[in-house]
Amino acid sequence: GVSHNLQTPLTSIRxxxxxxxxxxxxxxxxVISEQSERLxxxxxxxxxxxxxxxxxxxxxxxxxxxxxxxxxxxxxxxAVETPFTLDDGSDGWLAIADADQLDQVLxxxxxxxxxxxxxxxxxxxxxxxxxxxxxxxxxxxxxxxxDEADRGRLFGRFVRGNETGPDxxxxxxxxVSRELCRAMGGDLVxxxxxxxRGAAFTVYLPAELARxx
Numbered sequence: 001g002v003s004h005n006l007q008t009p010l011t012s013i014r015x016x017x018x019x020x021x022x023x024x025x026x027x028x029x030x031v032i033s034e035q036s037e038r039l040x041x042x043x044x045x046x047x048x049x050x051x052x053x054x055x056x057x058x059x060x061x062x063x064x065x066x067x068x069x070x071x072x073x074x075x076x077x078x079a080v081e082t083p084f085t086l087d088d089g090s091d092g093w094l095a096i097a098d099a100d101q102l103d104q105v106l107x108x109x110x111x112x113x114x115x116x117x118x119x120x121x122x123x124x125x126x127x128x129x130x131x132x133x134x135x136x137x138x139x140x141x142x143x144x145x146x147d148e149a150d151r152g153r154l155f156g157r158f159v160r161g162n163e164t165g166p167d168x169x170x171x172x173x174x175x176v177s178r179e180l181c182r183a184m185g186g187d188l189v190x191x192x193x194x195x196x197r198g199a200a201f202t203v204y205l206p207a208e209l210a211r212x213x
Contacts, residue, residue: 006039006043007040007043007044010036010039010040010043011040013032013036014032014033014036014037014040017029017030017032017033017036018033021033041107042172044104045172045173045176046172048104048176048179048180049172049175049176052176052179052183057179057180057183059097059098059101059180059183059184060098061096061097061098061184062096062097062098062099063094063095063096063208064094064095064096064097064099064102065090065094065095066090066094066095066097066126066135066137066205066207067086067088067090067126067137069095069099069102069103069106070086070106070110070124070126070137070139071086073103073106073107073110074086074110074124076107077107077110077111077114079110079114081119082114082117082119082120082121082122083121083122084121084122084123084124085121085122085123085124086124086125086126087123087124087125087126088126089125089126089127089128090126090127090128090135091127091128092209092210092211093128093130093135093207093208093209093210094135094207094208094209094210095135095205095206095207096184096185096205096206096207096208097184097186097205097206098180098183098184101180101183101184102180102184102205104176104177104180105177105180105181105188105203106203108173108174108176108177109139109177109201109203110122110139111173112173112174112199112201113139113140113141113199114141116141116143116144116198116199117141117142117143117198117199118143118144120141120142120143120198121141121142122139122140122141122142123139123140123141123142124137124138124139124140125137125138128207129204133206133207133208134186134204134205134206134207135204135205135207136202136203136204136205137202137203137205138191138200138201138202138203139200139201139202139203140191140197140198140199140200140201141197141198141199141200142196142197142198143198143199144198145193145197145198145199146190146193146199151190154174154190155174155175155178155188155190156175174188174201181203181204181205184205184206185205185206186203186204186205186206187203187204188201188202188203188204189201189202189204
């Protein structure tokens, strides 16, 4: 109920700001729309946390093209100034996941890559793990990477990096994303540091071949 009462006015604010901006473009209206969307995502994250803690999080599994889902999430993010490449090596494998929850995970990871990668190119790659019937998607930036002091605590609730400013997120994105992945039968991991690469996160999801699906 609280989530609904928060989301409804935010949706109206964003919709009217977009209508006014379309009629008479104004950067201030764009900011209103962007910040309304940011608040809406934070509300969704908080709602997801309560569902996780109460055991009410129940994914609805369907068969999905993971690369297409990642590409659409990137387009929705609108980070047109950041170079992005996607290598689809799924080789006929399809992910088994909840579409809405997967979109939430992809948005959080791509948004983090843009923010903490500081505008550096972002590389995404999908590949199958046939031995375990799963797909993995790695999203990597070329920024400074994750500080060693942060690596062990990065997936905690309300945890942000030591260099994160006070207005840079809620610290829930990675915690929620990993819990969503695990609820879907997969996982989310931070990859080891590699020379010349920034932070890299890999999503693991159950999968099956397209002809079996």
